[in-house]
Amino acid sequence: MRRSIIALMLLVFPATLQAQGAKVSSPVELTRLADELKPGQWVWAPEIAPEGPVTIYVDLSAQRATVYRNGVRIAVTTISSGKPGHETPTGVFTILQKDAKHHSSKYNNAAMPYMERLTWDGVALHAGGLPGYPESHGCVHLPLDFSRALFGITALGGTVVVAGSAGKPMTAGAAGVLAPASAAEASMGQLADSGGFIWQPQRAPTGPLTIVISRTDQAAVVLRNGVEIGRTIVQIPRDVPDTRVLTLTHEKDGSEHWIYIGVPGHEGQSGTALDAAVAAQVRVPRGFYTAVKSSLVPGTTILVTQASIGQGSVGQKVTIMDSVPAEVAKTD
Known part of the structure; x- marks a missing residue:
C-alpha cells in the first residue's frame, strides 16, 4: 500500500518530489548555491534573518522566487509559472488565504499543497510541478519542501511582488511591475x-x-x-x-x-x-x-x-x- 501511495505522489508531483533543496547558514553559501540552481532546486537560510516581516519576490523572467525577511534575502527557489495562454499576472499582491491541504475548484480537484492565495480568481503560490519552464495554469509552482517551509513563515496580508515576463529576460531598466x-x-x-x-x-x-x-x-x-x-x-x-x-x-x-x-x-x-x-x-x-x-x-x-x-x-x-x-x- 505504501509503495502505491508513493508511486501515486510521484505521478502527481514528479518534479516536485524529486526536487533537491539545501539548508545553509551564511549569506555566502546562500549566494553561491542560489547562482547554481537547476530546475526543482532551492536554498533556504532562515538563520541569516531569524525575525522580521517577510516579502516574496517572484521573477517570471528568471523563473525564480526570492524570500526576504526584515529586508534580508533568506531563500531562493526555482519556480514554474503560467504557460502561454495562462500567464501568471504581474503585480504587488497580498496573501489573501492560506490552506496547507487545498484542492482546486477549477481543475478537477487537483491537489495544491501549501497554497497561499494571491487573487480570488485562482492565482496562488503552491507546491507543484517544476519542469524548468512555465507550465502552470497561472499559479506559481514551488518545490514541495520549500513551499512547506515558506508556508510556515508567512502570514495573511503578507506582500508578494510578481515581476517580469516568462521567456523575456528582465533588464535593470524594466518597468511595469503592476x-x-x-x-x-x-x-x-x-x-x-x-x-x-x-x-x-x-x-x-x-x-x-x-x-x-x-x-x-x-x-x-x-x-x-x-x-x-x-x-x-x-x-x-x-x-x-x-x-x-x-x-x-x-x-x-x-x-x-x-x-x-x-x-x-x-x-x-x-x-x-x-x-x-x-x-x-x-x-x-x-x-x-x-x-x-x-x-x-x-x-x-x-x-x-x-x-x-x-x-x-x-x-x-x-x-x-x-x-x-x-x-x-x-x-x-
Missing part, C-alpha cells in the same frame, strides 16, 4: 480638489501597508490589507526607469530603517539602507506625510515603478492588489 486591469481610481483632478491627497484609513483599519509610487503619474497609492486607503500627488525624478522595492525593518536597538530588496538588476542593494539624499528627492503634501507616517509598521513595503496607477496619466491603468481583505483558509 498588473493590467481596473483599480479603485482617483483622478488627478480629485486630488487637486482635496489638497493634493485623499486619506481614508477607515476603509481598512488594520493590516499590512503597501505604498506604490508611479514616476509616470507623479502619484502614489497606499493600500492596507489590499484595500486602497490613500492617494496623493508626488514629486519624484521621472528619468530613472528602474523598479525599486523597499521594506521597513525594526532593529534590535528600536530604530527603524527602509531597506532595499534586491530586485533584478539591483541584487547588490539587497539589505542596504535607503540613503537620506535619495529619500529627499521624493516630495508629498505635508498632511499626507503626517498621516502615512503614523500608520507605518515594520513590514510596510514601498514599490517605485514607471507603471501607471490610475486615470489622468499617459500610462496604462493597473490593479495593484486584489481590493479584498484577507481571509482565513477555506475550501473552494
Whole structure:
C-alpha cells in the first residue's frame, strides 16, 4: 500500500518530489548555491534573518522566487509559472488565504499543497510541478519542501511582488511591475480638489501597508490589507526607469530603517539602507506625510515603478492588489 501511495505522489508531483533543496547558514553559501540552481532546486537560510516581516519576490523572467525577511534575502527557489495562454499576472499582491491541504475548484480537484492565495480568481503560490519552464495554469509552482517551509513563515496580508515576463529576460531598466486591469481610481483632478491627497484609513483599519509610487503619474497609492486607503500627488525624478522595492525593518536597538530588496538588476542593494539624499528627492503634501507616517509598521513595503496607477496619466491603468481583505483558509 505504501509503495502505491508513493508511486501515486510521484505521478502527481514528479518534479516536485524529486526536487533537491539545501539548508545553509551564511549569506555566502546562500549566494553561491542560489547562482547554481537547476530546475526543482532551492536554498533556504532562515538563520541569516531569524525575525522580521517577510516579502516574496517572484521573477517570471528568471523563473525564480526570492524570500526576504526584515529586508534580508533568506531563500531562493526555482519556480514554474503560467504557460502561454495562462500567464501568471504581474503585480504587488497580498496573501489573501492560506490552506496547507487545498484542492482546486477549477481543475478537477487537483491537489495544491501549501497554497497561499494571491487573487480570488485562482492565482496562488503552491507546491507543484517544476519542469524548468512555465507550465502552470497561472499559479506559481514551488518545490514541495520549500513551499512547506515558506508556508510556515508567512502570514495573511503578507506582500508578494510578481515581476517580469516568462521567456523575456528582465533588464535593470524594466518597468511595469503592476498588473493590467481596473483599480479603485482617483483622478488627478480629485486630488487637486482635496489638497493634493485623499486619506481614508477607515476603509481598512488594520493590516499590512503597501505604498506604490508611479514616476509616470507623479502619484502614489497606499493600500492596507489590499484595500486602497490613500492617494496623493508626488514629486519624484521621472528619468530613472528602474523598479525599486523597499521594506521597513525594526532593529534590535528600536530604530527603524527602509531597506532595499534586491530586485533584478539591483541584487547588490539587497539589505542596504535607503540613503537620506535619495529619500529627499521624493516630495508629498505635508498632511499626507503626517498621516502615512503614523500608520507605518515594520513590514510596510514601498514599490517605485514607471507603471501607471490610475486615470489622468499617459500610462496604462493597473490593479495593484486584489481590493479584498484577507481571509482565513477555506475550501473552494
